[in-house]
Amino acid sequence: MLRTKWVHLGGVFPALIAGVLLFCGCGEAPQTPQDKGTKPGQAGATPVVAKPVPGEQGKQPAGIRIGFVVKQPEELWFQNEWKFARVAAEKYGFELLTLGASDGERVLNVIDTLGTKGAQGFVICTPETRMGPAIMARAQKYAMKVIAVDDQFVGADGKFMQVPYMGLSAREIGRNVGKALWAEMRRRQWPPAETAACVVTHDELNTVKERTDGAAEALVEAGFPAERIFRSNEREMILPSAHEAASIVLTQHNDVKYWLVFSVNDEGVLGAVRALGERGLGADRTIGIGIGAGTGLLELKKETPSGFFGTVMISPYRHGYETTEMLYKWIKDGVAPPLDTRTAGVLATRENYKQVIKDLGLEDVAGDK
Ligand code: FCA
Numbered sequence: 001m002l003r004t005k006w007v008h009l010g011g012v013f014p015a016l017i018a019g020v021l022l023f024c025g026c027g028e029a030p031q032t033p034q035d036k037g038t039k040p041g042q043a044g045a046t047p048v049v050a051k052p053v054p055g056e057q058g059k060q061p062a063g064i065r066i067g068f069v070v071k072q073p074e075e076l077w078f079q080n081e082w083k084f085a086r087v088a089a090e091k092y093g094f095e096l097l098t099l100g101a102s103d104g105e106r107v108l109n110v111i112d113t114l115g116t117k118g119a120q121g122f123v124i125c126t127p128e129t130r131m132g133p134a135i136m137a138r139a140q141k142y143a144m145k146v147i148a149v150d151d152q153f154v155g156a157d158g159k160f161m162q163v164p165y166m167g168l169s170a171r172e173i174g175r176n177v178g179k180a181l182w183a184e185m186r187r188r189q190w191p192p193a194e195t196a197a198c199v200v201t202h203d204e205l206n207t208v209k210e211r212t213d214g215a216a217e218a219l220v221e222a223g224f225p226a227e228r229i230f231r232s233n234e235r236e237m238i239l240p241s242a243h244e245a246a247s248i249v250l251t252q253h254n255d256v257k258y259w260l261v262f263s264v265n266d267e268g269v270l271g272a273v274r275a276l277g278e279r280g281l282g283a284d285r286t287i288g289i290g291i292g293a294g295t296g297l298l299e300l301k302k303e304t305p306s307g308f309f310g311t312v313m314i315s316p317y318r319h320g321y322e323t324t325e326m327l328y329k330w331i332k333d334g335v336a337p338p339l340d341t342r343t344a345g346v347l348a349t350r351e352n353y354k355q356v357i358k359d360l361g362l363e364d365v366a367g368d369k
Helices: 002-007 012-023 076-092 104-116 129-141 170-187 206-222 239-252 266-278 295-301 316-333 353-359
Strands: 065-070 095-100 121-124 145-149 165-168 195-201 229-233 258-263 286-292 308-313 340-343 346-349
Touching: 065 076, 065 104, 065 316, 076 095, 076 295, 076 316, 095 104, 104 121, 104 129, 121 129, 121 316, 129 145, 145 316, 165 170, 165 206, 165 316, 170 206, 170 258, 170 286, 170 308, 195 206, 195 239, 195 266, 206 229, 206 258, 229 239, 239 266, 258 266, 266 286, 266 295, 266 308, 286 295, 295 308, 295 346, 295 353, 308 353, 316 340, 346 353
Parallel strands: 065 095, 065 121, 121 145, 145 165, 165 340, 195 229, 195 258, 258 286, 286 308
Antiparallel strands: 308 346
């Protein structure tokens, strides 16, 4: 099922491999935000502006500049999106400006920066989806085209905006997490009455709620007791917040013998797995399955297994390379991108992750840390 799904990604494999090849020997560290660690609204915070990647000499038309703005530049997922966006920049010869913007004020600042630098458009994973109308208004001021990635813009009416978007098939990916958790729990013959699920979520963000709802739904459909699924909201989508959110659940239910863990992403699951580990609940008492493309692989590569059992691997190639490629063609040839593109995921565990990343052409996504 998972395998079949991935096949639907169609002709991306040659491009994936080409993309990875292009990156060989190009082991530069991702652009790190100078303002990392500053808090929203903090005075003096400046947007992060990376040096443009010069296009290949002679490639036409000259002068296309594209921004790629992400909400959490410190997260490996976003660094990998940038990495593959750079591959597109190299291929097509446009200039790429990678920028971090962790709150609304910075988003508007970086759009101004892009506008004054003459960018004709940008791809963005916004820190606040409700900023969609403000982002579009500011982009319009500079006649810039916009593609939303990962987190979809929400309008004043609470509905998703009609702005080209590439995101995860979040519900389906969540369901795959749930099914894999159930299969592994059955394999280990854990009785449902002695097992519970710890869910680290961030329900205000739709793509997250869809993922965690999907996993819960598949578990319940398979026979897992709904009343033994405990959800906890993390304040920010980072490992320490996930640790905090999971600790609340674990303290409230310290009589549970076996735990399933699922979340927004790898970081969410790892936060819970760490909290479980501190309570003496390791690989033999925990099955955690993340969603991501990097952080979870780093955990799977460690010699000693933890409660982090696997990750549904998603594609930073598609979200980084394809979004910027679509934007480039939109700017250059007037080819408008599809309004809604959804990408799939495939389960990787200690058993098969090498093959999975090879099949996906993503060998280098966890290699630079
Ligand atoms: C959201 C999450 C990221 C990543 C992305 C695809 O933006 O915050 O961790 O999962 O979706």
